[in-house]
Amino acid sequence: MQKHRNILILLIGIISGATLSLCSSVLAEKDTPPAKAEELQTLPFDELRNFTEIFGRIKQDYVEPVSDKKLLEDAIRGMLSGLDPHSAYLGSEEYKELQEGTTGQFGGLGIEVGMENGFVKVVSPIDDTPAQRAGIKAGDLIVRLDDKPVKGMSLADAVKTMRGEPGSEIVLTVVREGAEAPLKFAITRDIIKVKSVKHRLLEKNYGYLRISSFQSGTGQGLIDAVNDLKKENEGPLKGVVLDLRNNPGGVLNAAVDVSDAFLESGLIVFTEGRIKNSEMRFNASPDDVIAGAPIVVLINGGSASASEIVAGALQDHKRAIIMGEKSFGKGSVQTILPTSNGAAIKLTTARYFTPSGRSIQAEGIEPDVKLARVKLESIEKTKFESIKEADLTHHLANPEKTKAPDESKAIDKDNDDSAENDDAEKNTRDYPLNEALNLLKGIGILKH
Structure with missing residues (x-):
């Protein structure tokens, strides 16, 4: 009897929760007519009966007592994680951390x-x-x-x-x-x-912008960084490298703002889903913060989601050259839906598409210029010396240099080699970034 009573209470709870969820959906989607009575009665009772049976077994037979709250929260987590890798249940602490992460x-x-x-x-x-x-x-x-x-x-x-x-x-x-x-x-x-945008001059006239994640203030942060670069350069920039490598994404609106900063018109991104509220279109507003100067966008396998929105928009509008490796391939949009207990669910509600209508879901952004994963280093002279005429056995002496080598000069040469070796250590370079800068310079030469 007690077992049947537990099942009845749980079923009432599940039915009540389902009804509340349906009502919430109706309130969120104003144009949708109220659900009909027969639609509310299509609950999967056989599956719910199986669920309550397992719930009862765990409560009765598991080696340690487990609270109802934990079992139900774990069930919700499993239900959401089974949908796709990005849908999830966020407890109150997790939800708070997510909010902090998006605001920085x-x-x-x-x-x-x-x-x-x-x-x-x-x-x-x-x-x-x-x-x-x-x-x-x-x-x-x-x-x-x-x-x-x-x-x-x-x-x-x-x-x-x-x-x-x-x-x-x-x-x-x-x-x-x-x-x-x-x-x-x-x-x-x-x-x-936490600043999501970092910047510096690579050299005179060429700027570097690094976005580590897309937060609510990233768009304005990018504009401020560009203005700082212009001041430091004492004039307009001739080109910019936008580094999105290992950027996992973030807020959709921030990706739109960053794309808009470099575009003067046209579609940036659009989304499509099952409900009308998931269908959105974002268009660029006039003004380009670098006045049409060329851009090279660096991406790799760690560039995902919002990073791919930016790369895709600039690529489709031929506003930038995309360089590096194929991106991660996350073409879905998650919506955060708070719950009444202070928690939230992160639910995949739409797919996004680049301006030309491409979905990059599980495909990724193909770079215009592919680069292998290599590191550029200077070769130390002490490790390798090219062979010269003076190294050959019985080489002819230079009649102009018959004096013995000056010892002080030999010592100076040793010091110079040491300095060169130190410079070689410092000149270990970021190969993709180096290639991006060379490409910007090449574009500048062609323009003239």
Whole structure:
């Protein structure tokens, strides 16, 4: 009897939830007429009966007690993850982290971290943040957070502990290579603003723009970066490299804003889905921030989603040359739908298409200029010397140089070689970036 009662309660809950979901869809889609009574009665009762039977078995027979909340949340997670790799259930904490990620602003310390041998390793302190000002360095191993040992924590738990209300303090115990004992840093949390756009002049007249992810402020960040480059260059730019390598994507509107910055008219991207609200079209507005100067966009296998929207739009409008490797191939759009309990679902609601109507789903963007994965390095003279006439046995002497070599010059030559070797070390170069710059210069020569 108790078993049947449990099943009845669960069925009522599922039916009520399904009804609420349908009502929410109707409210979101104003042009859709209310669902008819017969449509609401098409619930899969046989499948729900099977679900409740398994639910009951777990509650009764599993080796440890499991709460109803956990079982139902896990069922929801499984239901969404079974749809495609990008649909997911977001608990309240996960939802909060997603919101922070898309705004690029959160309360914390300002360090990029990873895991190494069970400890949190500092990948890099972010410029002008509490961590950097306190003296945290790349390569530091964090072994304690306040009094809690890091060993045994997941990276997510460690990050959650380090984040917190601005103004609150946390003590990091750090092991640093070369230090005789662990170091302690008392750091006051602050609002961390992560810049998604970085820029620099490659050389006179040629700018470099790097977008690491697409956040809500990325479009304006790009415009500000271009203006800074123009000031530093003391005049208009003759070309720009837009680096989207290993950019996993982000906010759709940010991708539209970045594309719009370089286009003066025409379609940027459009989306299509099952419901009318998922059908959107985005068009460019007048003005090009670099006044038609050539662009080379760098992509690779890690360029996904919003990155592919930008690359596809600029490629279709022949506004940029796409260089590098074939992109990831994520051509779907996810919508975040908050739930009544403070959580949310991330649901794939549409596919997007480039201006020419291409879907890059599972296909990716093909670069106009393909590049292999290589690294460009200078060859040290000490490792390889080309053979010259003077190296050949019994070579004829130069009558102009019969004096013995000057020792001081020989010493100077050794010093010069050392300097050249140092320069060779520094000149280890980013091959795709180097090729992109050469291409921009070539375009400039052809224009003249």
